[in-house]
Every structure is written in C-alpha cells, then in structure tokens.
Amino acid sequence: MAEMVNVAVDAMGGDNAPSEIVKGAVEAVNEDRRIRVFLVGREPAIKEELKKYTYDAAQLEIVHTEEVIETAEPPVMAIRKKKDSSIVKCMNLVKDKECDALVSAGSTGAILVGGQVIVGRIKGVERPPLAPIVPSVKGVSLLLDCGANVDARPSQLVQFAKMGSVYMESVIGIKNPRVGLVNIGAEEEKGNALTKETYPLLQNCPEINFIGNVEARDIPHGAADVLVCEAFVGNVVLKMLEGVSSALVGKIKEGMKSSLRSKIGGILVKPALKKTLKGFSTEEYGGAPLLGLNGLVVKTHGSSKAIEIKNSILQCIAFKEQNINEKIKEKIVLED
C-alpha cells in the first residue's frame, strides 16, 4: 500500500477561514484515503466547524496555534515575529518532515517569505517560482513565475522552464510539455533585455521542449503547456485572465437582461454556459505550487472556497508519489 501523504492546512488563512478551509479538508480526506490532514489554527474554531461533518479521525488532526498573520502585514516581519501563527506552524511541519506539503489561502507575501526562509530552497535552485495552473480553451497551462520574484535574471527563467516541465509532465500528465517564453512578438529578436537574453538559453537547453516565444494573445488559446516569464509579467497575465473573464461574463449577463427575447434565451442557455465558463475559471484547478522548495508549498486564492482547498490538498498526492522534488533536483544539478 502507498504511504500516507501528510498535508498541513492553514485553517486560518483566506477570506473564508475557517469554515470553507475545514470543509475542503474534510472533503479531501473523504475522497482519498491516502490523505492525512493537519488542520493548523485555533482549535476551538476548527472543532466547531468539524462538528458539521463525518470523517475518519485517523485522517484528520488539529494542531493548535494562537496567532494569525493578516494579509496586510509586512511579510518578513510577520514570519519572524509570529512564531505561533498558523502559517509559520505549517511551514515548520514541512521543514521538520512531519508533513510532505502545506496548503494556505493566507498572505501571499508571508507564504513566499516563509517558504524560502523556513522550508528552504532545494540546493541549486536560485529562486522558487509561484506556478499557478491557468485555463485555456484547450486545457491548462502552467504559468511561472507569477509573483514570487520580480526583476528576475535569465538563468532563473531557465530554471523555471525546467521545474515547470517536470511539474506538467509528472503531476498534470502532459508528455514532453511545450515550453513558451512569454513575449511581445513571435520572432527571436523581439522583446526586452531579459527575453532577448533568455531566448538562446532556453533554445540551448536539452532537457526542455522549447517552442519559442508566445504572445499574450495566444495564451488563452493554449499556445504552450509551460509559460515562462518574469513575475511582474506573470502576475499581469494571471490577473488579466481573471479580470477580463469576470468583466466579460458580467457584460454578457447584463446583455441577456436587455430584452424579453434575450431574457428567455438567457434562461435556456444558462446551464450550458455555466458548464462552459467553469472550465475557464482559475479557481477550478487548486492552488499554485511554489516550486523548488524542500517540500511542497501550495498557495490558494485568498477567496478560496472548499472546492479549491480540496483540489489543492489532492494535488499533493501526485507531487509526493511522482517524486517531483527528486526530479527537480536532477534537472537542476545536471546543469550546475
């Protein structure tokens, strides 16, 4: 039988904590017997939520902490001072190998800092990228870096490409994933100083399947499986994906209410539309892993509901069973 996958879950992080977090954790353990969750946070609040559900107690444990790191707090300070916070405790559980992974919907800054400072980087990894899965009309792509390291260097982008390829191949199951460099033109000589320097490095990297530059316009059409970019650009891509979708869906709903004819039509198309749009929502795919750390750190949306928490927890199984970190070590060490 496979080993259990131990996941520390930050019960206090995010807009819907602890109720949706606890719900998602229970759903995950009920869906897969390989999962053991450590719910980290204020015990009384967690217990109160757990009363609502049935689950195998052997798969779920509470780890009490008193403090909570707020989203607005300066992250470095918060990680240093709030030793008894749910995020720091989750990080320590991973660092001490009591857990394989942690999932948090809390402060992005604190998670990025804690990941590097407490969990620590794999030897050879320059910077751990935040790598969300983004939807496209053809399926999904991995976008990295998406917020961890602004003003990155070319060598770091090459590492992102390698780590992203391992993840897409082993966790998502895409053979020989196509790596694209996010750029403002298709030709090699296009772009800024960073992309111009990075292009030949990616081209000469035998361990990845580099397909060249990808323009932002083609990202939602599924132009590449692994999208490599500097964090500022990655953040803009991700937020535009979310912003345009929500703005457009709002507009469409408004349009459907504009006449009696369109109102009736709107009622008829609603179920099909809902299904279609669900496949294009960034929330359907669990959280974003922070790759290249000594353990798995998964950051989910601050607005996470139970479904996203559940998916984020379940994603830790493939990460452990496929030995992602061993594979990352091999690819990075090979180079250095």
Add this chain to the structure above:
Amino acid sequence: MAEMVNVAVDAMGGDNAPSEIVKGAVEAVNEDRRIRVFLVGREPAIKEELKKYTYDAAQLEIVHTEEVIETAEPPVMAIRKKKDSSIVKCMNLVKDKECDALVSAGSTGAILVGGQVIVGRIKGVERPPLAPIVPSVKGVSLLLDCGANVDARPSQLVQFAKMGSVYMESVIGIKNPRVGLVNIGAEEEKGNALTKETYPLLQNCPEINFIGNVEARDIPHGAADVLVCEAFVGNVVLKMLEGVSSALVGKIKEGMKSSLRSKIGGILVKPALKKTLKGFSTEEYGGAPLLGLNGLVVKTHGSSKAIEIKNSILQCIAFKEQNINEKIKEKIVLED
C-alpha cells in the same frame, strides 16, 4: 468655418489593403466635411477601389507611391531604403506640414521608427508612447505605452501620464482623468524597481490626477482612465484583453451549441450578445495614436476593416481642433 483636417492614409498597409482602407477613407470623408484624405499607395489599385463609391472629389486625393513595406521587414532598414513606400510618403506629408496626421495599418515597427526619425519628437519628449484606447465595462481607458519603448525609465512613464491625460481630457472628453500605474499590488511599496521609482514621481506631479497603483485584474473593470506602464507590460495587457475575449467568446459559442435547449437559447440571445460584445471589442475605437510627435501618427490593427480606418481618420479632427500637441508641449515644457 473650421479649417480642413488633412489626413494621409496608407492605402497599402494591413491585411485588408487596399480595399478596406479605401472604403474606410471614403466613409470618413462622406461622414465629415472637415476631413480631406490623401490616399497614399499604388494609384491603379486605389483607383480601382474608388470606382465602387461616390464622394466629393475635393475631399479625396491619391498620392502615388510604388513601394510597400512588408510587416516582416526590419523596420529601421525598411524606412531608410524604401523612400518611395506608402508609409515613408505618409510620414513625409506630415513632416512637411501638408498633412496634420497619418493613419496606417502597416508594419508597427516601421511606423514607430518612421514616427521618430521622419516626423520627429516634440522638443522635450523623451519617447513617444503608442497609446491605444482599450474598452472596459464602464467605458474606455487609454493604455500607454503599449509597444513603442521596452525597458523604459521612470521619467518617461511620468511623461506618458501627462500626455495620456491631455489626450483623454481633450480628445475623449473625460474631465480630470484618473491616472493609474499598472502594478502587481495596490500598495505603494509593491512592484518592481521601475514602478517603485515611478510611484512617488507620479504622486508629486501636480498636473495629473494620480490615483495610485492599478492591478491588472481591475483594468477591464475601468479602474483608471489613463493606464501608465512600460511597453512590455502594456503589450501583455492589450494582448490578454484581446486573447481572453476571443477565447471566451469562442467557448461560449461552443457551449451554446451543446444541446437543443441551449441552441434555441443561443438564437434568442444572439442579437443582444452581439451588441454587448461589440462594446468590449478593441477594434471599435479606431487606432492607437503615437503621442509626442510633431504631428499625429495613428497606428491601427493590421487586421483593420473599414470601420476602424474610418474611426481612426475621424479621431484626427479632435486632435487638431483641440490643439493636443500644443497642450502636450506646455505640460512637458512646464516640467523641464
């Protein structure tokens, strides 16, 4: 009576040249008696197209040129060598003050280079930004820079903010336009080296209405009237807007075909939906001006149809009558 507005139109530029370009030019002169168009390109081809329409011959003139600059040509070389190309001729008409403005759907690179080298910058302007109007659910915003100058400096972004404010106020008619800095977080200290340095400069600029950082997610929701960013980021914002819209609309159409029920609903909502989505299309608002030049240079999409050419030509009226370049000179000189 107002003076005529003379516009040089590149009849050979873009995927649909010369037919859609000529059509758009005729529609513009027929819509507004203040417009005089100089159709620049191969005379026989232009004449052939013009046969299809009626118009006041006093408002439309052909300027014959033999050469055409292709999209794939290296721009600097093309501008230098092809003196008898439609783009270079348009540029010279503006430089020599025979025309107030030029409109082209041709090679972006050649237009950016020609604008700087032939038409020339207003004294004091460091770099002329490409400034498309982008749709939001609330109306429109001006996004600059959107492709002209990658790796820009903070002082250049401040100039973009000033020029963009003049344009939005005088051409689009938005009083005291809200200027936002495109960034990856709302707080002042967020971002990369460029945005961190630019923020206080914008804050201390009395001539603009700076409202702070704007996250990409809020751009489609109309968070600011003037969106200031470096060209790489601006290009990603623009292309994501186009890419997500087209991907999502494709998905929705697919979803509507998924069952008989949704098919019937789809037929009923179609007219309302079409109207709604039209307001969210980047093609409805004419081309993007290249601001800060001694004359107006307007770049339209390579895929421009007659409607976009017409709107781009008509936009030149407000630009001239509102003395945009005089106002830009005042704002830039005030500072220096």
